[in-house]
Amino acid sequence: MNAAAAPLRMDASHGRAQLQVALVGNPNCGKTALFNLLTGTRQKVANYAGVTIERKEGHYTAPSGRSVRVLDLPGAYSLAATSPDEAITRDVVMGQHMQEAVPDLIVCVADATNLRLHLRFVLEIAQLGRPMLLALNMMDAARRRGIRIDTASLSQMLGMPVVETVAVRHGGANALIERMDSTQPSPLAPRPSSLAALPDLHAEVRAILAATVSIPRRTAAVDDAIDRIVLHPVFGLAILAVVMFLIFQAVFSWATPLHDGIADGIQAAGNWIGDTLPAGALRSLLVDGVFAGLGTVLAFLPQILILFLFILCLEESGYLPRAAFLLDRMMLSAGLTGRSFIPLLSSFACAIPGIMATRSIPDPRDRLTTILIAPLMTCSARLPVYALLIAAFIPQRTVLGVFNLQGIVLFTLYVAGIVSALAVAWVIKRLRRDQSEHALMMELPSYRMPHPRDIAIGLYERGMIFVKRVGGVILALTVLLWFLSSFPAPPAGASEPAIHYSLAGMIGRALHAIFSPLGFNWQICIALVPGLAAREVAVSSLATVYALAGEGADSGLQAVVASQWSLATALSLLAWYVFAPMCISTLATVKRETGSMRNVVVLAGYLFGLAYIASLATYQIAKAIGA
Amino acid sequence: MLLSELAMGASATVLEVNDNGPGDRIAQRLRDLGFVTGEPVRLVARGPLGADPLLVQIGYTRFALRRAEAARVTITTEAAA
Numbered sequence: 001m002n003a004a005a006a007p008l009r010m011d012a013s014h015g016r017a018q019l020q021v022a023l024v025g026n027p028n029c030g031k032t033a034l035f036n037l038l039t040g041t042r043q044k045v046a047n048y049a050g051v052t053i054e055r056k057e058g059h060y061t062a063p064s065g066r067s068v069r070v071l072d073l074p075g076a077y078s079l080a081a082t083s084p085d086e087a088i089t090r091d092v093v094m095g096q097h098m099q100e101a102v103p104d105l106i107v108c109v110a111d112a113t114n115l116r117l118h119l120r121f122v123l124e125i126a127q128l129g130r131p132m133l134l135a136l137n138m139m140d141a142a143r144r145r146g147i148r149i150d151t152a153s154l155s156q157m158l159g160m161p162v163v164e165t166v167a168v169r170h171g172g173a174n175a176l177i178e179r180m181d182s183t184q185p186s187p188l189a190p191r192p193s194s195l196a197a198l199p200d201l202h203a204e205v206r207a208i209l210a211a212t213v214s215i216p217r218r219t220a221a222v223d224d225a226i227d228r229i230v231l232h233p234v235f236g237l238a239i240l241a242v243v244m245f246l247i248f249q250a251v252f253s254w255a256t257p258l259h260d261g262i263a264d265g266i267q268a269a270g271n272w273i274g275d276t277l278p279a280g281a282l283r284s285l286l287v288d289g290v291f292a293g294l295g296t297v298l299a300f301l302p303q304i305l306i307l308f309l310f311i312l313c314l315e316e317s318g319y320l321p322r323a324a325f326l327l328d329r330m331m332l333s334a335g336l337t338g339r340s341f342i343p344l345l346s347s348f349a350c351a352i353p354g355i356m357a358t359r360s361i362p363d364p365r366d367r368l369t370t371i372l373i374a375p376l377m378t379c380s381a382r383l384p385v386y387a388l389l390i391a392a393f394i395p396q397r398t399v400l401g402v403f404n405l406q407g408i409v410l411f412t413l414y415v416a417g418i419v420s421a422l423a424v425a426w427v428i429k430r431l432r433r434d435q436s437e438h439a440l441m442m443e444l445p446s447y448r449m450p451h452p453r454d455i456a457i458g459l460y461e462r463g464m465i466f467v468k469r470v471g472g473v474i475l476a477l478t479v480l481l482w483f484l485s486s487f488p489a490p491p492a493g494a495s496e497p498a499i500h501y502s503l504a505g506m507i508g509r510a511l512h513a514i515f516s517p518l519g520f521n522w523q524i525c526i527a528l529v530p531g532l533a534a535r536e537v538a539v540s541s542l543a544t545v546y547a548l549a550g551e552g553a554d555s556g557l558q559a560v561v562a563s564q565w566s567l568a569t570a571l572s573l574l575a576w577y578v579f580a581p582m583c584i585s586t587l588a589t590v591k592r593e594t595g596s597m598r599n600v601v602v603l604a605g606y607l608f609g610l611a612y613i614a615s616l617a618t619y620q621i622a623k624a625i626g627a
Numbered sequence: 628m629l630l631s632e633l634a635m636g637a638s639a640t641v642l643e644v645n646d647n648g649p650g651d652r653i654a655q656r657l658r659d660l661g662f663v664t665g666e667p668v669r670l671v672a673r674g675p676l677g678a679d680p681l682l683v684q685i686g687y688t689r690f691a692l693r694r695a696e697a698a699r700v701t702i703t704t705e706a707a708a
Contacts, residue, residue: 077656077659077660078656078659080652080655080656080659082652082656113687114686114687114688115687116661116686116687116688117660117661117686117687117688120659120661200663202661202663202666215687219684219687219689227671227672227682227689231671231672231682233673233674233675234675236675237675321691324691325672325674325680325682325691326674326675328674328679328680328691328693329674329675329676329677329679329680330676332693437647437653437695439652439653439656439693439696440680440691440692440693440696441653441656441657441660441690441691441692441696442690442691443688443689443690443691444682444689444690444691
C-alpha cells in the first residue's frame with residue numbers, strides 16, 4: 001500500500017486548501033456524536049448512489065480559517081465487510097469507492113473503555129498506510145472507571161497521533177480540532193519492530209494494551225447491575241412490556257391530537273384561501289388537492305417525531321439492542337430478528353414511521369422482510385373504517401358475561417393482521433434465494449445517558465427525510481387523485497353526486513366487475529379510489545358517493561350503510577381493509593426506504609392478492625351461511 | 628466443549644473458531660470480534676425463550692450470539708480461573 005499523503009484539494013471559495021476527513025470506527029464508539037460535535041447543524045444527509053445507506057457529510061471552519069469537510073462513514077468491525085454498510089466504509093478507506101474521493105486524513109474513533117475490540121480495527125486500517133489519527137473517545141467514562149491510558153506511548157506504538165475526545169461534552173473535540181489544524185496529514189511513523197514479529201492483529205492489540213493501558217475491571221459495575229435486571233427472563237420482559245406500552249400509547253394517543261390539529265389547521269388555511277378565490281377548478285385544486293395533500297403529509301409528522309424521539313433515546317441509551325436480545329428467539333421463529341420488533345410495533349400506529357424505523361436492522365434481508373410485513377399491522381387509519389362498519393353491523397352484545405361483541409370483532413381484526421404478517425414473513429423466508437444463515441452477533445454496548453444534541457439532530461434528520469423525499473410523492477399523488485375525482489365535471493342537470501361522473505367514478509364502476517364477487521357495490525368501488533390517498537379518506541368518500549355532506553354525515557352514513565348493505569358485504573370490506581395496500585403514503589415510503597420500485601410492486605401485489613382472497617372467502621362463506 | 632454448552636455465569640478460554648463450511652463469514656466475523664485462541668469468555672445472560680440467544684462477555688465487550696453462532700467456538704474451562 002502506498003504511504004504517500006493524498007494531495008490537498010483547493011477550496012474554490014477561499015483559495016485555501018480544504019481538508020477532507022473521514023471518520024471511521026466500530027459501531028458504538030461514539031463516532032456520530034463526535035461528528036455532531038464537530039459539524040453541528042452543518043450536515044448534509046443523503047444516500048450513497050444505488051444503495052439506501054445514509055451518507056452523512058458535514059463541514060466546519062478550523063481556527064486557522066481552513067475549511068474541513070467531514071465524512072461520517074458507517075460503523076464497521078472489520079474491513080472484511082459482512083453488510084452493505086461495512087462495504088461502503090471499506091471501499092472509501094481503501095480508495096475504491098466510485099463516487100467518494102480518497103480522504104486526506106482518516107480519523108479512527110475508538111471507545112477508550114473498549115480498546116481490546118476497537119484497536120484491532122485501528123490496526124487493520126493502519127495496514128493501509130494512509131495518513132491517519134486515533135481519537136480516543138469517551139475518555140470521561142474511561143477515567144470514571146479508573147482506566148489509565150499512556151497516550152504518548154500508545155501513539156508511538158501505533159505510529160500515529162493520538163488525541164483524547166469526549167464527544168458528549170461541549171469543547172470535547174478541541175484537542176482533535178487543534179491537532180488536525182496544526183499539522184498536515186502525514187504517513188504513519190515507523191512502529192516498534194517487536195510488534196511486526198507478532199502473528200496477527202489480536203496479538204498486537206494484546207501487546208499494545210499490556211504496554212500502555214491499565215484497566216482495573218473488565219466491565220462497568222453499573223452495566224452489570226442494570227443488565228442483571230433488564231435481561232432477566234421475567235423482569236426483563238416485564239420492563240420491555242412497559243416500555244413498549246409507553247411508546248405505543250405515546251404514538252397512538254399523544255400524536256393523535258397533534259395529527260388532528262395539523263390536519264384541521266391546514267384544512268382551515270385551505271378553506272381560507274378557497275374563500276378568497278372564485279369557485280372553480282383552481283379553487284378546488286388548491287383546497288381539495290394541494291392543501292389536502294399537504295395536510296396528509298404534515299399530519300404524519302407528529303407520529304414520526306414522537307416515535308423517533310423514543311427510538312433515538314432507546315438507541316442512544318443502549319437499551320434497543322437489549323430489547324432485541326430479549327425478543328430475538330421469538331422473532332426468529334417467524335423468520336425475523338429481534339430488531340424487527342420495534343418497527344413492527346410502531347406500525348400499529350402508522351406503517352410510515354415503522355418502515356422508517358427499520359433502519360436499525362443491519363441485515364438487509366431481515367430489513368426488507370420487516371418492511372414488507374409492516375403494512376399488515378393494523379394502523380390507526382384503519383380505525384375509522386372499522387368503527388363505521390362495526391357500529392353499523394355488529395350488535396352491542398355481551399358475550400360470555402364480560403366481553404363486548406364489537407370489541408371482539410375489532411380484536412379479531414388486529415389478530416388477523418398479526419397472524420398473517422408472521423405467515424408472510426415465514427413464506428418470504430422460504431422463497432428467498434439466499435438461504436445463508438442470518439447472523440445476530442450483536443454488541444450490547446455500555447449504558448449511556450442520551451445527549452440532547454444527538455437526539456435533536458437525529459429527529460431533525462428523520463423529519464426532513466420524510467417531508468422532503470416522501471412528502472413530495474404523497475403531495476403529487478394526492479393532487480392526481482383529486483384530478484381523478486373532479487374531472488370531468490358532471491353534465492348539466494346531473495342527478496347523481498359529482499364524483500359519479502368523474503374519472504374516479506368511471507374507474508370505480510369498472511372495478512365493480514372485479515369486486516362484485518367480493519360483495520362490493522359500485523358505491524364502495526368508487527370510494528376505494530380516493531381512499532388510496534389514506535385509508536380513512538374512504539369513509540368520507542363513501543359519504544360523498546351517497547351524497548351525504550356536512551354535519552351529521554357520519555351518523556347518516558352509518559344508517560345508510562346499515563340499511564343498504566348486507567352483513568356479508570360489511571364483513572368482506574373489513575377483511576379487505578386488513579390486507580389491502582390502500583395507502584399511497586406507505587408505498588411512497590417503501591420506495592424511498594428501499595430505493596426499489598420492484599419492492600413496491602411486490603408489496604402492493606401480494607397485499608392486493610391477500611385482500612382479494614380474504615374478502616372473497618369472507619363474502620362467499622358469509623353468504624352461504626345466510627349472513 | 629462448545630461455547631454454546633457453557634453454563635450460565637461460567638468462564639472459559641477460547642480454543643478456536645471452526646468454519647461451518649468454506650468461506651464461513653460468520654466464523655470470520657467471530658474471529659474479528661476477538662474470539663481467538665487464549666481469549667477469556669464468560670456467559671453473562673441467556674434469552675428468555677429457549678435460552679437463546681446467549682450473551683457472551685469477551686474482552687470488555689458483550690455480544691449476543693445465537694446458539695448456532697456460539698456453537699462455532701470451541702472452548703476449554705480448564706485454564707480459566
